[in-house]
Amino acid sequence: MRTDFWKHSTAVLAAVVIAACGGGGDAGGEAGDETAGEEAAAARVDPATVGTISGVINFAGTPPAATAIDMSDESTCAEAYPDGPMTQEVVARDGRLANVFVRLTEGVSGAPAPSGSVNLDQENCRYHPHVLGVQANQDLVISNSDDLLHNINASPTQNRGFNISQPRAGIESTQRFSVPEVMIPVRCDVHGWMQAYIGVVEHPYFATSAEDGTFTIENVPAGDYTLEAWHEEYGTMTANVTVTAQGTAEVAFDYSADMAGADVPLAEPLVIRHGEHGIEVERGTLNAGAGR
Amino acid sequence: MSARLLRGWGTVVLIGLGSAAAVAAQDAEAGRALYDRWCAECHGADGAGDGSAAASMLPRPRDFTQARYQIRTTGSGQLPTDQDLMRVLAEGLPGTTMPGWPNLSQQQYRDLIAHLKSYSRFFGQGPAPEPMDFGSDPGGGEAALEAGRAAYITLECERCHGQAGRGDGTSAPTLEDWRGHPVRAADLTEAWLLNGGSGVEAIHTRVLTGLDGTPMPAAIDAMNSGVVSPEEVWQLAHYVASLGPRQAPRVRDVVRVGRVEPGALPSDGSDEAWAEAEASYFPLAGQVIEAPRNFAPTVDGVWVQGLHDGTDLALRVRWNDPSRSPDPGWDEWQQKILATLDLDGATPPEGRPADALALQFPFRPPESTERPYFLMGSSRDPVYLWTWDSEDGVGEARARGLGSLEPLSGEVTGEATWAEGRWTLVIRRPVAAEEDRLAFVEGTPLPVAFFAWDGSSGETGTRGAVSSWYYVLLERPASSAVVVTPLIAVLLTAAFGLVLVRRAQGRERAGTQE
Numbered sequence: 001m002r003t004d005f006w007k008h009s010t011a012v013l014a015a016v017v018i019a020a021c022g023g024g025g026d027a028g029g030e031a032g033d034e035t036a037g038e039e040a041a042a043a044r045v046d047p048a049t050v051g052t053i054s055g056v057i058n059f060a061g062t063p064p065a066a067t068a069i070d071m072s073d074e075s076t077c078a079e080a081y082p083d084g085p086m087t088q089e090v091v092a093r094d095g096r097l098a099n100v101f102v103r104l105t106e107g108v109s110g111a112p113a114p115s116g117s118v119n120l121d122q123e124n125c126r127y128h129p130h131v132l133g134v135q136a137n138q139d140l141v142i143s144n145s146d147d148l149l150h151n152i153n154a155s156p157t158q159n160r161g162f163n164i165s166q167p168r169a170g171i172e173s174t175q176r177f178s179v180p181e182v183m184i185p186v187r188c189d190v191h192g193w194m195q196a197y198i199g200v201v202e203h204p205y206f207a208t209s210a211e212d213g214t215f216t217i218e219n220v221p222a223g224d225y226t227l228e229a230w231h232e233e234y235g236t237m238t239a240n241v242t243v244t245a246q247g248t249a250e251v252a253f254d255y256s257a258d259m260a261g262a263d264v265p266l267a268e269p270l271v272i273r274h275g276e277h278g279i280e281v282e283r284g285t286l287n288a289g290a291g292r
Numbered sequence: 293m294s295a296r297l298l299r300g301w302g303t304v305v306l307i308g309l310g311s312a313a314a315v316a317a318q319d320a321e322a323g324r325a326l327y328d329r330w331c332a333e334c335h336g337a338d339g340a341g342d343g344s345a346a347a348s349m350l351p352r353p354r355d356f357t358q359a360r361y362q363i364r365t366t367g368s369g370q371l372p373t374d375q376d377l378m379r380v381l382a383e384g385l386p387g388t389t390m391p392g393w394p395n396l397s398q399q400q401y402r403d404l405i406a407h408l409k410s411y412s413r414f415f416g417q418g419p420a421p422e423p424m425d426f427g428s429d430p431g432g433g434e435a436a437l438e439a440g441r442a443a444y445i446t447l448e449c450e451r452c453h454g455q456a457g458r459g460d461g462t463s464a465p466t467l468e469d470w471r472g473h474p475v476r477a478a479d480l481t482e483a484w485l486l487n488g489g490s491g492v493e494a495i496h497t498r499v500l501t502g503l504d505g506t507p508m509p510a511a512i513d514a515m516n517s518g519v520v521s522p523e524e525v526w527q528l529a530h531y532v533a534s535l536g537p538r539q540a541p542r543v544r545d546v547v548r549v550g551r552v553e554p555g556a557l558p559s560d561g562s563d564e565a566w567a568e569a570e571a572s573y574f575p576l577a578g579q580v581i582e583a584p585r586n587f588a589p590t591v592d593g594v595w596v597q598g599l600h601d602g603t604d605l606a607l608r609v610r611w612n613d614p615s616r617s618p619d620p621g622w623d624e625w626q627q628k629i630l631a632t633l634d635l636d637g638a639t640p641p642e643g644r645p646a647d648a649l650a651l652q653f654p655f656r657p658p659e660s661t662e663r664p665y666f667l668m669g670s671s672r673d674p675v676y677l678w679t680w681d682s683e684d685g686v687g688e689a690r691a692r693g694l695g696s697l698e699p700l701s702g703e704v705t706g707e708a709t710w711a712e713g714r715w716t717l718v719i720r721r722p723v724a725a726e727e728d729r730l731a732f733v734e735g736t737p738l739p740v741a742f743f744a745w746d747g748s749s750g751e752t753g754t755r756g757a758v759s760s761w762y763y764v765l766l767e768r769p770a771s772s773a774v775v776v777t778p779l780i781a782v783l784l785t786a787a788f789g790l791v792l793v794r795r796a797q798g799r800e801r802a803g804t805q806e
Contacts, residue, residue: 073462149448151509155470160414161360162369163502165509167447171517175369189507190451192466 051243053217054250057100057209057229061257063092069193077125077146077191087193088130089233096213097255099131100231101183101199103206104217105238107225111203114138117174120186120196122150122166127186127196131232133206134198136180142166142173149190156184158267159200181267182230197232222247229253235262323407326400334389339411347634349389350588351506352473359412360470362503363488365423368510371414373421377405387478387485389587424512426497427522432530440531443524447499447511452477457535458713460614463507465625465748470505474628477507479612479713481536485592490538496529541573541593546737546763548572549598549605557599557606561709561716566608569597576611576744576757581667582694584638589757590614590746594649600766605732606720607764609649609742616710617682617747618644630750638755645747647710648681648756649717652741653730653764655690663739666761668694676730678704678719682747686719688729694754702729723766737763 066086071078078085091098117139121128123146134140142152144166152173153163158181164173177184177200188194199206205225207215222245229237234255243249328337334353336342341355354361363380364372378401384392396404409415430436444450452467454460457480464477483490488498502510515525548570558565574596578589594611615622623644630640653676654664668691669675677689677697688702706719725731732738740763745756 149451151507153470153507153509155505157358160369160371161470161504163504163507163509164368164513165447165502165511167511167514168517168519171513171519173513189467189509190448190463192463 047219049245050219050221051245051247051249053205053220053227053241053243054248055102055207055209055215055217055227056252057097057102057213057215057231058252058254059092059095059097059213059256060254063090063257064260066090071125071191071193074125074148074191076148080124085125085193088126091130091211092213093211096209096211097231097234098209098211098213099129100209100213100215100229100253100255101131101133101197101206102209102215102217102227102229102253103133103182103199103201104203104220104225105228107223108203108205111135111205114204117141119143120152120198121145122152122188122194125150125188125191125194127188127194129196129208131183131197131208132199133208134177134200135204136200136202137176137178140175140177140198142175144169144171150188150194151190152186153189154184154186154198156181156200156267159184182228183232183266185266199230227251229255230264231255232264233262234259235264319403319406320410321403321407322399323403323405326396326404327407330393331404339408348585348587348636350473350629350633351388351469351475352471353390355471356408356411358470358505359409359414360505362505362508363498364421364501364504365426365497366421366501367424367512368502368504371421373423374405375423377408381405383489385487386489387482387487390487424500426493426500427526429492429496429526429529430523432492432527432534436527436530437534439524440527440529440534443520443528444531446520446524447514447528449528452507453480454614454713456712456714457481457532458612458614460713464614465622467507468628469507472628473632474625475506476614479614480532482592482612483533483536483538484540490533492526492529492533495532496526499525499528540575543575544572546572546765547596547598547607547740549600549607549764549766551734551767551769552599552601554601554603557601557604557720558608558718560707561608561610561718565599566597569599569608571595571597572762574742574759574762576742576759579667579694579754579756579758582754584636584753584755586636586751586755586757588633588749589744590749590751591744591757594742594744594759596742598764598766600723600732602734602769603723604720605723605766606718607651609651609717609719610714611649611744612714613647613710613744613746614713615647615746615748617647619748620644622748626748626750633750635750635755638753641750641752645745645750645752646681646683647715647747648679648743648745649708649715650680650689650743651678651719652676652691652743653678654739655728655730657730657733657736657738663761665693666741667758668692668696668743678721680706680708680717680719681745682708682710732764732766734766734768737765740764 069085071085114135118134120142122144147169149167151165155161158179159177180200180202182199183197186196205217205220207217209215220243222243224242227239227241237253239251241249241251334343334345339356341353346353361372364376381393384390450461451463452461459477459479467475469475488494500512502508575593576591578586591611594609597608599606655676664673664675671692674690674692679689680686686704686706688700688704690698704721708715708717723732739761741761742759743756745751
């Protein structure tokens with residue numbers, strides 16, 4: 001994708017000037033804030049016009065055996081797992097798959113502004129939940145229930161990352177992601193096994209499959225949509241779904257054990273290249289494999 | 293200290309910038325020319341940190357496309373200020389392969405910064421980044437250091453940096469940067485190698501802003517939650533700054549080996565006698581001359597002390613290495629290093645290599661300034677080595693060039709201990725030697741050089757760290773002769789002078805009488 005050199009470079013360079021003249025007043029705030037506000041006004045929905053998506057993530061085949069985590073350096077956490085702490089890349093039981101992030105990707109026009117906040121907790125040296133969604137510009141409240149050091153190291157590519165330490169129980173950090181990005185890996189460097197994924201979506205129509213493989217997305221305006229499912233080991237799948245007013249649309253995704261090793265996409269960084277014909281913007285290739 | 297200076301620089305930049313985009317466009321274009329010439333080989337033609345030299349480097353060169361900068365005065369997740377970027381350009385990043393570029397003009401800095409920013413769209417969004425409010429330093433002192441140590445424990449810095457600060461914490465072997473490359477917890481006792489600078493203010497800033505893209509988190513929320521007070525964060529900075537010298541130790545050319553009473557040589561590395569012995573620091577660098585080379589060595593220097601009693605010579609060598617190889621706890625680290633670093637054609641070592649050290653001497657005292665080739669000699673001019681590794685202990689060897697170690701039976705003895713990220717090796721041998729070995733002669737400086745390998749980072753063979761030639765000098769006995777000889781000389785001179793004077797006077801008298 002090549003863009004007009006002057007259009008692009010002027011924008012970039014104007015920004016450089018703004019940034020360089022630091023302190024010279026507000027440059028207009030985060031673009032995302034304004035967008036969310038406008039969309040909220042445009043998309044105030046009548047309950048009579050919305051329906052529900054009720055789905056299930058099926059899983060065929062034998063899930064890989066979870067492996068033991070060595071938590072011996074962290075006995076207070078290890079004690080919380082009577083059978084020993086195990087990895088949780090694949091949580092599948094009775095033919096159902098948990099921790100699949102599902103969201104509408106096409107067909108959404110306008111979205112309510114985010115309300116309330118989403119919580120990501122650290123308890124017994126694990127993230128709860130392991131996979132979660134948040135709306136762009138919604139408050140993500142990260143809390144620590146363990147009375148020991150965790151750091152929350154988020155590595156997005158479309159948003160700004162951060163890395164915050166929480167050395168005691170009770171500390172809370174509030175963060176926001178301004179643009180959609182599926183998924184953002186989050187890691188604790190003190191405890192290498194701690195990994196979470198955050199999906200940032202422009203609208204509130206997303207869910208994560210529960211232990212029994214089910215998920216529900218409510219208050220979806222009637223219409224035709226594409227639904228995308230994402231799993232850290234098995235990659236993405238899409239399905240079409242039609243939501244009717246006050247109806248419940250049923251949808252199922254069929255994952256299987258032989259999809260292991262699939263290309264699991266994380267958002268790719270936009271790379272600005274200084275080519276012979278001016279500045280080009282490309283989707284870069286980032287070898288940050290999901291689900292290590 | 294430099295903050296004021298930098299603010300001054302920043303002002304110069306801002307005045308010069310003007311507001312017209314056209315001016316900035318010229319800046320970025322001129323910056324690109326500078327970048328292509330000086331920066332692209334490491335940082336890549338597209339600023340993605342993937343230049344042709346990048347694969348041999350750890351840490352890797354910055355990827356500008358993500359605008360994820362470690363050294364900032366802004367909060368975690370925020371963009372750096374122009375002054376932040378300027379400082380890194382001018383001063384470089386100690387402990388990494390990024391050199392300082394102090395001789396660029398103000399215009400060139402401006403051009404380069406404009407160009408670097410053009411690699412990321414993040415710089416086009418939102419208001420200009422502002423430095424955090426860091427408050428002011430309430431000062432150091434004994435009590436502050438104690439409180440700082442307490443804050444170090446409260447914030448659990450030792451998890452990665454270790455109890456003594458040498459980067460040997462329990463989480464250290466699993467650390468990686470945002471691209472999955474292994475990354476070291478900083479050795480806080482070698483502050484001159486901290487990439488953000490060694491001063492109290494710099495350390496304080498790093499604690500509160502974190503080093504984005506690395507595992508080093510920002511402690512700002514911990515402070516704002518009252519886990520530590522703002523004052524305690526300053527005290528922590530004072531404590532960290534107190535863990536080692538701020539400047540790189542001055543390199544003396546000679547290990548001065550003091551003489552002790554016969555039989556009083558220390559038997560191990562913890563003997564109190566070592567406290568009295570002068571310590572000399574010798575920097576080590578990666579072996580980058582003969583393939584396979586090593587551009588990212590673990591060991592960056594050795595501290596050497598020596599004592600002798602006229603019969604035996606003992607050298608104590610100490611060096612920082614966060615891993616006590618072989619250690620299964622570092623297996624994952626070793627695998628990541630071998631998978632990440634360009635091994636320059638080396639075969640990845642099997643299993644868990646040991647840590648190792650070698651002291652290199654010539655076989656006989658050089659008759660001129662000519663010494664054997666510093667990289668383990670040559671076929672014509674071999675070198676004599678005292679070797680140690682963490683599995684087989686000490687030994688002697690001959691080498692005729694890198695990688696041609698030939699064990700010799702010998703008389704060296706010694707042992708090493710590892711504690712809190714540091715090896716302490718004491719190695720000794722009789723001063724005298726058979727015809728085919730180097731004998732140590734009091735008062736004669738003899739060449740010595742050092743080699744070190746970190747097994748857990750897969751360093752073996754030619755892929756180690758090396759020093760150039762220095763000297764070891766056994767001091768003459770501080771016996772009565774040292775004091776008496778000059779005294780006798782003085783007395784003799786005086787007596788001789790007296791005789792001369794008397795004679796002259798006698799002759800004068802005689803002359804007068806004549």
